[in-house]
Amino acid sequence: MTHSQTSNSADAPYDVIVIGSGAAGLTAALELAETKRVLVLAKGSLTGGSTAWAQGGIAAVLDAGDTFENHVRDTMVAGAGLNDAETVEFVIERAPASIDRLVELGVPFNQESGDLHLTREGGHSHRRIVHVDDATGWAVQEALLKAAEASPNITMLGGRTCIDFITDRHREKFSAAGRVWGVYALNEETGRVERHIARATILAAGGAGRVYQFSTAPRGATGDGIAMAWRAGARVSNMEMMQFHPTCLYNLEVKNFLITEAVRGEGGRLFNPRTGKRFMEFYDATRMELAPRDVVARAIDAEIKRFGLDYVHLDISHEAEEFVKGHFPTIYDKLIGLGIDMTTGPIPVVPAQHYTCGGVVVDLFARTDLPGLWAAGECTESGLHGANRLASNSLLECFVYGEAAASDILTMWDQLEEPPEIKPWDESRVTDSDEEVVIKQNWTEIRRFMWNYVGIVRTTKRLERAKNRIDLLMKEVEDYYGQFRVTTDLIELRNLLQAAQLIVRSALHRKESRGLHYTLDYPETDEAGEPEDTVLVP
Numbered sequence: 001m002t003h004s005q006t007s008n009s010a011d012a013p014y015d016v017i018v019i020g021s022g023a024a025g026l027t028a029a030l031e032l033a034e035t036k037r038v039l040v041l042a043k044g045s046l047t048g049g050s051t052a053w054a055q056g057g058i059a060a061v062l063d064a065g066d067t068f069e070n071h072v073r074d075t076m077v078a079g080a081g082l083n084d085a086e087t088v089e090f091v092i093e094r095a096p097a098s099i100d101r102l103v104e105l106g107v108p109f110n111q112e113s114g115d116l117h118l119t120r121e122g123g124h125s126h127r128r129i130v131h132v133d134d135a136t137g138w139a140v141q142e143a144l145l146k147a148a149e150a151s152p153n154i155t156m157l158g159g160r161t162c163i164d165f166i167t168d169r170h171r172e173k174f175s176a177a178g179r180v181w182g183v184y185a186l187n188e189e190t191g192r193v194e195r196h197i198a199r200a201t202i203l204a205a206g207g208a209g210r211v212y213q214f215s216t217a218p219r220g221a222t223g224d225g226i227a228m229a230w231r232a233g234a235r236v237s238n239m240e241m242m243q244f245h246p247t248c249l250y251n252l253e254v255k256n257f258l259i260t261e262a263v264r265g266e267g268g269r270l271f272n273p274r275t276g277k278r279f280m281e282f283y284d285a286t287r288m289e290l291a292p293r294d295v296v297a298r299a300i301d302a303e304i305k306r307f308g309l310d311y312v313h314l315d316i317s318h319e320a321e322e323f324v325k326g327h328f329p330t331i332y333d334k335l336i337g338l339g340i341d342m343t344t345g346p347i348p349v350v351p352a353q354h355y356t357c358g359g360v361v362v363d364l365f366a367r368t369d370l371p372g373l374w375a376a377g378e379c380t381e382s383g384l385h386g387a388n389r390l391a392s393n394s395l396l397e398c399f400v401y402g403e404a405a406a407s408d409i410l411t412m413w414d415q416l417e418e419p420p421e422i423k424p425w426d427e428s429r430v431t432d433s434d435e436e437v438v439i440k441q442n443w444t445e446i447r448r449f450m451w452n453y454v455g456i457v458r459t460t461k462r463l464e465r466a467k468n469r470i471d472l473l474m475k476e477v478e479d480y481y482g483q484f485r486v487t488t489d490l491i492e493l494r495n496l497l498q499a500a501q502l503i504v505r506s507a508l509h510r511k512e513s514r515g516l517h518y519t520l521d522y523p524e525t526d527e528a529g530e531p532e533d534t535v536l537v538p
């Protein structure tokens with residue numbers, strides 16, 4: 001038996017399975033590996049998640065002039081009151097310790113006069129973003145992977161596309177208790193489906209950004225984790241709150257390169273290229289370019305639509321050349337390669353989907369509704385972000401909840417039963433597909449109508465149009481799924497559609513505009529009573 005062909009029941013070689021090798025998954029794995037044998041599974045490469053792409057940094061109160069209360073308030077203002085106050089405090093108070101751990105792991109954060117350098121981003125009232133130049137995510141991913149590789153108790157397997165959780169339905173003797181015992185995963189090399197079984201499973205599979213045609217998220221952000229948890233019976237909430245980053249590079253060749261919010265934090269200004277005017281004063285005269293993301297993204301969208309533009313300009317060329325190159329070396333190099341010199345002229349930018357605020361409902365212990373399943377990171381809805389995530393609070397959430405999941409599993413360990421006998425994956429009724437074109441066609445179609453009908457500005461009519469398309473496609477894809485052998489593309493398409501359905505259902509449910517959800521049919525925020533999460537129950 002190899003590690004990838006997991007056996008059954010008590011001789012399962014791992015104690016805990018972690019799905020995802022980004023910030024949330026590896027934080028949990030490292031915490032557990034002191035005493036437990038951990039298997040980390042990842043789709044494609046181990047660096048394929050959003051973590052490696054993060055630019056701006058990680059928010060933490062580290063400056064003497066700043067306070068937890070300030071960070072809490074900024075988070076709740078950005079989140080338009082939909083945040084859970086207890087969660088916000090829980091995460092923000094643990095931020096400095098998370099940064100200390102990353103420093104111990106060797107993350108080379110920028111320093112100034114012996115202290116960590118703090119940059120600023122939209123929605124933050126203080127400088128509080130620690131960073132590694134403008135490529136923080138890559139440095140964090142590298143440090144976490146290095147530590148995990150060095151741990152004898154962690155096995156990491158890339159090239160495994162998880163399909164569905166193994167639940168009580170898959171026991172040799174069926175019981176309806178709904179407990180999770182691991183996961184079925186496609187080995188991308190052999191094309192065979194493996195069973196991975198353990199006492200505890202942590203879901204850390206990232207977001208669903210690729211449901212949109214334009215997104216800064218990597219190719220694999222297809223909402224697999226959210227869709228898997230939903231199918232297994234977990235509640236999902238606030239899926240209408242999809243975050244659009246205001247400044248993605250507009251370029252016909254490079255479609256998803258982010259221009260970090262820190263460019264505006266360090267003085268970058270937005271201009272209408274037709275009028276030559278700075279336009280944020282018409283949308284948020286006080287906070288201007290440093291208003292929260294939803295405000296800036298909507299302002300750019302409005303300006304583009306009103307003037308029939310392809311893009312707006314982001315300009316930091318008024319700052320000294322050395323300052324710009326010193327702060328943004330990755331972006332500078334990338335743009336120079338495309339013929340754009342940000343030290344002498346503006347950068348053409350457009351909004352693009354960036355972050356999934358909603359997800360699988362978790363509590364402060366990172367527990368989901370399903371016994372045996374914990375979840376952390378972008379695939380979850382913990383209550384931290386509310387209706388709009390504050391910049392650089394996301395990596396932070398991954399560290400805090402990755403650790404919370406691991407601690408809870410360790411605390412509960414003796415109460416977690418040994419896995420039962422589990423049935424192998426049933427392939428007896430499927431054949432190889434002879435129509436891969438169906439998958440490609442549907443992928444493109446979903447992403448296009450989600451962008452056009454369920455984007456930055458919504459209407460009930462457009463949402464209903466999207467819903468009708470999704471209902472039809474879901475039927476088509478489920479038929480296809482039932483007939484043919486699974487491939488990563490098919491698994492992702494099925495999940496992408498599931499995520500799209502959850503987003504549209506949630507958006508139709510909310511009869512107001514709040515944070516990232518803006519609809520012309522209900523343009524006002526409902527101020528009567530407490531703001532309510534949109535919770536969908538399977």
Ligand code: FAD
Pocket residue numbers: 019020021022023024025041042043044045046048049050051052053054055056057058059136137160161162163204205206207216217218220224225258354355376377378379391392393394395396398
């Ligand atoms: P990810 O890092 O996305 O990892 C997901 C993991 O799950 C991957 O290993 C993937 O292979 C695996 N996976 C997915 N599906 C499956 C499956 N079916 N089977 C097996 N494995 C699967 N946040 C900040 O706080 N600060 C920033 O500066 C910042 N900058 C960003 C810049 C960009 C361009 C982007 C896209 C995001 C940025 N974010 C930032 C957001 C932040 O990077 C992410 O929210 C965070 O990294 C998510 O981490 P995660 O561990 O939850 O998931």
Ligand code: SIN
Pocket residue numbers: 054055056057259260261262390391392393394
């Ligand atoms: C950025 O660098 O602008 C991204 C920060 C974030 O998504 O939190």
